[in-house]
Amino acid sequence: MLSLVIITSLLAFTSSKPCETEGSNRELLLSLNKDLLRSLESLDGLPNPSVHLALRLSNYHNLAKENEHLNRLKSDLHTDIQSSLMNSQSVTGLLALYSLALKSSCYDLNTITFSVNDKSETLLTHLKKQMEQEKEHIAFSHRPLTNYYQYSLGVLALCVSSIRVNNHVSHKLIKAVENENFKHGDTESVDTYAMAGMALQCVKDSGSYVHSAAELDAALSLIKQKLLASRRSDGHIGNEFSTGLAVQALVAMGSEVAECAASMEAMRTAARGNIYHNPMAISQTLPALHKKSYLSVKNKECLNEDDTLVLEPRDPVVVLPSKTKVKVMVEVVTSSRATALYSVDVPKGSSLLEALELLKGKNVGFTFEIESSLWGPFLSAVNDEQARQSDRRYWHLASDGTALTQGISDFKIEEAQKITIKNTSY
Template sequence: MQGLVVLTGILAFVSFKTCESDLVTESLNKQLLRSAQTAQGLPIPTIFLALRLSGDHNHAIETNYLNRITTDLHNDIQRSLSQRKHVVGLLSQYTMCLLASCTDAHSVTFTVNGHRASLITHLKRQMHQEKESIEHNERPFSNYFTFSEGILALCLSGVRVNGLLISHLMTAVQHSSLPDAGVEDSTDTLAMAGIALSCEKNAGFYPHHAAALDRAISKIKARLEETRPDFHIGNQYSTPIAVMALVAMGSQKDLSSTLRSLSADAQSGTYQNPRALASALIGLQTKSYLDLKNINCQNEKNNLVLELAVEGVPLPTQNVPQSQEVIVEVVKSDQQIQTYTVHVPMGASLLCTLELLQAENAAFTFDVEPTQWGPFLSNVNGEHARQMDGRAWLLLADGIPLSEGINDFKIQGPHVIIIRNNVY
């Protein structure tokens, strides 16, 4: 009977893939290609990884984007390393991009203080700093998502990862201590940890860790196999990477309903952020970052052609969005609460809302830092919430933590926005 249940799940999954997903993934693929062509600023490695993991390609656009990664992103990392900045996340993503392009990461080097060393060497050094931070401060220098990314990048490159790094990650999983910006065991962090530990299990470098690896992976798998009534895992933005992790961990759960929800999200335009689009494209194809090891850069399809973009039709002047009242509460680290009110157009982003509030009220100030996900809130009313201090600004809309960035969340009516300096 159990075999029949598994077979039924497989048949339903195959039906989904053949009947619905092809057109959706093609659309997402083309959206990412346009983003790769037009996006300003530093290239986003996740976009390149999704394009390379796809079964369809536009070699000219992918090659141009890789060139930007190996020049613009490379130079940015070089500057950061020269300034002794901790950039383990970018080093990990750069490593995976090189793997996706069939390039040996050991051949890429950075020079710091006159000493030249490979990308892999710099990544190993920064992961050593992560390990020391866990041993002294009980948390990584960055966070467990980035820590897991570093383990994954080294593992995919065929590097024997320091056994203590794996042990620290397994211990954090077993003790349910993978906090991310104040959210205990967030779906994204659990998923990345699951992918990294699955890579280590498959590599087989530490056979004496096999049982512990199985226990940690089983715990993550059980958590991620829990879906909401709408079949999302975590939230709409966490579902793609959760699917990737379940695929990597070899879950037997029937994912067809979750994939339908993910497909519906993609078709409705939920994923506007390029990085979210990239994760959705990988998830819908039921692949994971582990598939980077299987990429063959020879004899690939070169079949995706971008149509000319259609100019949008301007809205009639009478459809000017109505104004909405937004209450903003800032909760500082000493629990002092400062409350403000601002009126913004319907559909405005939270970032636009904060900019309008700052322009109207001299008592409110804020700063942002650029990230691959877009602007990241770093300072509010003169107070920092820094990762190095184990703090972050937790954002809530009407009591619900935001799953989107401040440039992605849109004002759809009256809201109470809480900005809280949070320990994690």
Template sequence: MWLLLVLLQAAVLPARPCEAPGEAPAVRVLSARLLGLATDPARDPDPSVYLALRLAGDHDLRAEERYLARLQDTFQHRYGRSLQAAGQPHAAPHGHPQRDAVAAEHNANAEAEWPETGRLALYLLGLRATCPPPEPSPQRSLVTWLKYYLEEDWAGSRRHGHPLTSYYQYSLGVLALCVHHKRVREEVIRRLLVAQHHGTMGHAGGSAVDTEAVAALAFACLERERLVGAGLAEELRAATRGARRRMAEVQGEDGFIGNVYSTPWALQVFIATNTCRTQPAYGRAMAALLEHLDAFTTAATMAQALPALHGRSYLDIASMRCQEELDTLTPMSPEPLPEVPGNVTVQLVVECPEPRCPQRRLYNQPVPAPAGASLLDVLRAAAAQGPHNFTFDTQETPQGPFLLRVLGLEARQRDRTYWQLLTAPNTSLDMGVADYRPRDGETIILRLSEW
């Protein structure tokens, strides 16, 4: 019934030049599913989800208002006070909700003062996307905090060769300030240009497409909003062109640019630079995405895919028009996973390279689990089975549970280490522990890696 309603409503949707061709119904179903997840009060509000709802073709305006109120509750409380009143430079706002929970649990609060460039940038982008726009005054302190974080990241990049957070978050920071029409220091922008030029945006074990795309969106915005001088504008134009060219070059036979999850970001670059009709890579990537919409099962991945599927980019936030928004979207519940009968056995291997671990391979055991179990279920089964003492901890993030500690060894932001998930012999998984479902006989490697 819901599906029928959603499909019927699709017929009255206005087309956008870069919108998924003739596939609006499937995209609307995905929007309706995201709305369903957003209306669940048990989930922490996430600015990316709000952005995806706002950039969609039609809306549930009341639900969006409620979601915004929840976001404001979380963020305004944290960043409402001025930076001076907070006694900067050493008193960044304490109390990251997720990190706090982890800190309380593990008594490890060392990273509480880490810049939150990306989160705050996404929230500010979200605020700019509201209709009608909110009062500017409460946003001032948020913008000041974001500038402060970006400066911290910039200083970190000079000291360590990379931002304290990541180039992805750094790019989001520049993009959000630009969308708010705030100038960014030329040196801060140049850092991003240099990283893009030297190809240092990616990290070991991951592709650079998502990050390069967000950086290209920031470049396109700075140029379009005329926030830089003529010389730098020309450099930014060239960098955006270069990013587009590389995206077309790395497109696989399957149509994806990077993987299925980075492809929507690459599409946003073509959309933002009005090249969706002229670049053959765009049509092929969009077709590939539409064939794999079932890969987007979590709120975070749906939220990142939907703007491009609706033919929009984060740059459109700078020129949101508040009239004539269709208020016809209705939430859909997530599809329950099909029951799979039987059992699987997964070989679980834990590796930690020297010098941290002289013995390198710390664990190598078969783990029986029900068929269809997620990797997280397999890890739980391993922890429950004796006598090999497997232990692990996860940390909640907007992307889902992040594997933080294995056999007592913690991955640390400060050392840029993480527990990488691989399938043997050496393929990095493109899903997290909660979403990946290992096959019978598969060997899964948890490897403490640097990024």
């Protein structure tokens, strides 16, 4: 029965409909590629290894700019990871993305080292140690130190670097799939299923898993079923921001993806509507539109690459604040379920972050703190209460009861609404 469901869903996934011309699709790919290259010009925050990975998996290149970014990764990001390791922080996902980015540039990972407690060890050695710590944490608490998305990313990064993944590490991921443990709150995480699919497909391809081959195949089949069952009527899988990784995973797991498949068209429509203006979102979508996946890094050869991508100079765009104001109600729900309600008028088109800054400036008792991430700033504390990953908590954001799929700097306030900020466990 499961096979029938998968086969039927695959037929739906690959079925095509009228779509844009090949030339138009190519122009869109070039446009997204250039958007990523322009994002490198901002020196705010740390260089993003996911952006580098997407640029390297593209068919089109500006090798000079890519090399500049590679050097920033090896200096700025490397220093940040070094500091985290020295402070015994879990950085599984960042280490994994860093190694994938370096490998996508055919860089010798054995030359990248970190020094902790006067002991110098390679990046991949540190990643293996992080994975062992994650595995042990699952053994006694039934969840990783970080989360299963980062855990999957760690398995994938080791595997594509031809490092044999500990069978117990792989087994923990297979069991998590089997037990359907990939949830964010009450919602299944399409992103996590996608990353786990790429990771376990790599493990299968490597032939290194000596436990039951049947359970590995069953896990991959269940992941494929979950992804396909999450496809919406508009073609997106999960939502606009999880579709790229989902398509990557389906490609990695051997699904045929037609050029005009519904999910490909959904990503193109979203891209043309400027939904993917966040570099992180583009970085996960662009490989999928090229019908590639992070698994492609395993056999990447940096030879005879197209180096014709040129960034045309652009006049700076000055956005004047809107004279139209909209009322935003902000509800804060603490971990004890105490609530506080605030009101603020903001210019139409403001980001949620700008709205929260205006509310904070009114001195009505509302305060917040933010931390940086590869996706941009996120709320870490509201009204002096924290929601930390180490405590398995986060600030859940909703607009008129609908969960936000964008971060606070990306979500735009276009009309009057109620924003709920709720301290939530996971």
